[in-house]
Amino acid sequence: MVLCGVREQRVHRVISRLLASEHSDDTLPTDDVEYVADLGLITTRPQLRIANRIYPEVIPRELTWTRQITIAHEQAWYLTPERRLDMPKLLAAFQQFFRENADAWIERFQYKEAGPQLLLQAFLQRIVNGGGRISREYGLGRRRTDLLIEWPIDEAQGLLGPLQRVVLELKILHKSLEATLHEGLAQTAQYADHCGADEAHLIVFDRRPGIPWDDKIWQRTEQVGSRTVGVWGM
Template sequence: MPRWFNTAGPCRADHHYMLPALRRLPEVLPLIGQESYFVLHAPRQVGKTTALRALAEELTASGRYAALHVSCEEGEAAGDDFAEAQRAILSRIRRSAEIYLPAELHPPPFPPSPDISLLGTALAAWARVCPRPLVLFFDEIDALRGQSLLNVLRQLRSGYSDRPTAFPASVVLCGLRDVRDYKVTTDSRGHLGTSSPFNIKVESLTLRNFTRDEVEELYQQHTHDTGQVFLPEAIDRAFYWTQGQPWLVNALARQMVEKLVPDRGQALTAAHVDAAKEILLRRQDTHLDSLAERLREPRVRRILEPLLAGLALGEVPADDLRFVQDLGLVRLAPAGGLEVANPLYREVIPRVLANTAFASLPPQSITWLRADGRLDTERLMEAFLAFWRQHGQPLLGTAPYHEIAPHLVLMAFLHRVANGGGTLEREYAIGTGRMDLCLRHGPDTLALELKVWRDGEKDPLEDGLVQLDGYLAGLGLDSGWLVIFDRRTGQPPIAERTRAVAATTSTGRRVTVVRA
């Protein structure tokens, strides 16, 4: 059977291109050997379930353990009904054991027990009769909520001292977040905030992304099977966009080999990677959708809004910062400072935030293209000024992040241009006070620097010209736009103050300064 790049569910070596699942978890086997209880947390679609299933199979095959991967997702619907949640988990344990464990390792009939201790009683009974030490991987543990979650954690803690003869020898809780961030209520504030009631954990591990060499190793499996070559430039470009995020690595390859270049005799290039990236951004498949859902959470917004606006973080709770890192949305840059986890997320986050503004755009004739299809930047400027004067003020209210509302509306306008056959790329970083946009349309490139003039600050024109000059130099351009959004109080209406004037940088580059 031919293998393929998997973007849905756990990987199987006989079906999918995949790397050794345990390579990224070297710490796990020693912890299990020490009969430890610990936490493994990582963002969605990085291979947690694949790794845990492979580890459970390996441990059981070794003859030393009875190891089982169990999903707690079925218990989510029970909410605070802890008895029902436990019954759902126990049912999943029995089904999984019947599928993945030899008959002699199956759990016995679960004994009767009070509702509050169904899980602990069942695990204790299983551990007593099982001929090997039990190792259980509770995946999607953070799908449980409220009293159901607390009840499960407390039972695991209570049975910990009875291991290994009368309780599982090792238990691994696996989910999106560390145990302190498990939700115990239905609102956004209800988090444990501490490792108790699972304070028996000895480690909190995470699963790293692929390295550049591992991306090459994965892609080479396709070359080995089909003969289709990924050029080094394609591998470099795929790693640039994804920074090794496993789902993105697979999703880019899948688009390339199945949709863009199905001819196995044609080599895959960096341009194919860029085209695949645009397809993913437009489609916003399940993984990207799940990220989008997070963007409106207050804990996420407190980090991302200043990051996107180029502002300093200010006083934000350390738990919020760790939470957004655990979700895989941001990371600490090697040179210090916070940044979006990879360039593809850097593209998709503002695009998702601008969706409402884009959907709210009024109909507009495409006047910014010449007869030969080339981009006419002067006509584009005229179209933008007219659009902003008429629609800027009401559209600002559609933006979910107030600090970058004008940025999002401008990006929505430019997406209309890009969707006609181009791309829109963004650069932003904590503390820079700026956002850079690069609109590419065929052979034409337009660079824009976005600044905000806030109360108590000086006119950002001078700094903006210097920053734009550097941005243009990096792109090899001799002209661009500097857009200054005046957010000071007491200003005239947008329709009255929006205008464009010519300026020149210190190195002689031509700039159109838009006051909006």
């Protein structure tokens, strides 16, 4: 029942800042922060963050459920013969999906500030649900959202058996592309090493007005130490 409150305006002001992982020149109203903390959605110590390990997954599901169930993509399309997730194929499909739907769908989100991140998570939930697991981390001011996909390689053992681990770092382009990549690649590699991930991908959303889609959509790989990171522009 607590999650029904995520659509309240005072809750929105706090949670949207966390979901988007954004700094702002505006100070969050103390009353709003205390109210959302009293609901149990956030904690303020040692820093402002979503309260527990469950809500970072449940809140995006609550906000994107109606979008997720209308996405016409099937899990089987993105599985290799070895039953691993084909992440390059999946992310390339999302690039096209984002190009076709982002402007209309994000406008319908109440949480427009975190619209690109939420739309990707809705797409991933559509594919990963019923088999794997998505873990999410948000942090105010880090300018990124961390996602960890865990996908069972052995269907019989499920999540208790060997897992394919994929890290996704989501960033909104604020600085120059070079500065965003310099910062984002280091963060992605660090998080992937921390999680023991098999794959790592950095996704950069370019929401600047007037930029043609042909300039926003691109893909390449970068080497960070011994780790190869896929980089996707959207």
